Amino acid sequence: MDMIHFLHMLHEEIGKSQGTSRKHIIHFRTAKDYRNCRAHLKRLKPSLTHLSKIRDLNIIHAFSCSLKSDALLRQGSLPVYFEEDIKIKVHGLPEKKKHRASIKNDTPGRSQIIPWGVDQIMAPQTWNKSVGSRVSIGVIDTGIDYNHPDLSQAISRGINLINRNLLPFDDNGHGTHIAGTIAAASSNGGIVGVAPRAIIHPVKAFDHNGSAYVSDIIAGIDWCVHNDLDIINMSFGMKTYNKSLEYAVLNAYHAGKIIVASSGNDGHKASIDYPARFTQVVSVGATTRSSKIAPFSNRGSRIDIYAPGDRIYSSWLHGKYNELSGTSMATAHVSGVIALMLAIKPGLRPLQIKNILKRSSISLSKTRTVRWQAGQINARRALSALD
The missing domain is CATH 3.30.70 (Alpha-Beta Plaits)
Structure with missing residues (x-):
């Protein structure tokens, strides 16, 4: 034939x-x-x-x-x-919606709200060195709220893979929440993300239910590579191996793209979802305010780094704010820290990034009996390690 x-x-x-x-x-x-x-x-x-x-x-x-x-x-x-x-879902555990006033701002004279996760990983202590300027991040997700005041300075060109004739407007909320944790920048009572001068490229591959096909994800990765973005944030996952998805990840990795993916929210102790399970990806688990692994987070030796993911306050649809829990939220913190690093050293390769994050992390085991366990990300230590 x-x-x-x-x-x-x-x-x-x-x-x-x-x-x-x-x-x-x-x-x-x-x-x-x-x-x-x-x-x-x-x-x-x-x-x-x-x-x-x-x-x-x-x-x-x-x-x-x-x-x-x-x-x-x-x-x-x-x-x-x-x-x-096959179909794939975003990672997230929705909580009850909160109003802006539910987050207390204890710093006199400060009109910005720094969510607890951004503060805990010590991102504010790095902003005199780096705010992620000019680092481009492809967020393959449900889109973004173009009218959110905290995101207006961060949004750059994106794509809607569900309907090529439309902008990648968010009709779910998950993608807007992720973008806020990475790069929100408000000076009027809103929130500040980990890397407030990074550039978000929204890649809408997921529908209003938070569902997509593997081919949508691959098309999103292809778009990010073709447009020479620095980081690809993938806050989603599936249980079964897929050769097509692995090929796409491999090719993006060999093109020098840093891929960050969430491990999943099933509470598994020795298993994580794909694509986080691929070795070319920075795989992320979630922690709580008390710096413990969140009960819902998948964990195990395949996790590269942990980050805050429990009741994370970030941007939401229609200019509002919301709390979500999940390894998706943790992944956004990690993408933000990588943006801080790349703004200082643009030539860092994916494996270098992963090794620096692991080496500079904070141990989550007080007794250190679990030697293989990854630590929690720390922005200040990660940037210091660049020297």
Whole structure:
């Protein structure tokens, strides 16, 4: 079977896929085969209209689309293989919504609110050295509230992967909350994030329910790499291994991107979710105000660093504020600290970043009997370690 015949069959199968379809990722055995098929796809799209529903996942040399069945396509001799495009969820445990006044500001003359997590990791003590200026962070999430006063200075160009014709407006709240912890900057009673001069690029891959497909995530990673962002924040996860997602993470890592991902909120003692489980990722667990591992946080030897994640106060939809708990919130603190580091030393590579964070962390074990256990992130120590 040649590529043109394959695309004609694909066109027919996509046309049959209404209602009972499942999403698939189509991989090519070689980059040459992928480029060959992509060239034919571009040429055939005007006449075979169903081919316009194919998404190009360039970073892993693959396509994604909905098919009623891939059985017919598997029968040919074409050098492709299929993987199911499964759903993935953001990590977060919503708490009761709080008003701005619920956070007490004890510092005389200060009109800014510094949430407890930002304060505990000693980010304010580093702002005379770094505020994360010009460091770009792709937040692959539910989007962002463009009208939030604490985020107006932080937002830069993003993308809506659910609807390319719209801006990545947040219709869930999770992405806005993450962005606030990373880079909020208010001087009028709002909050301040870990790196208040970092630049947030909202990548809306998740819908209003906080759900996305793996192909959406891969497209988001591809966009971040293509636009040469420094950090990719991924506050989401799934239980099962997915080869396509691993390829995307590997390629982003080899492109020098620092990927930070949440470990999951199941309270597992020896297991974490993907993509945090990939070794190329900075995997993050959550801690409480008392610097203990949060009961909901996944933990174990695969965790690289812990950060505040329990009842975190941050920006919310419609210019409001909210408390959320989860390893998602912890991940945002870590992305912020990395932004502080990169603003001082832009050339740091992903493995260097991970090693510095681990080496400069604060131990969570008083007896140090658990030697493998990661520590809690500390911004001041991390920046001092750069010297």
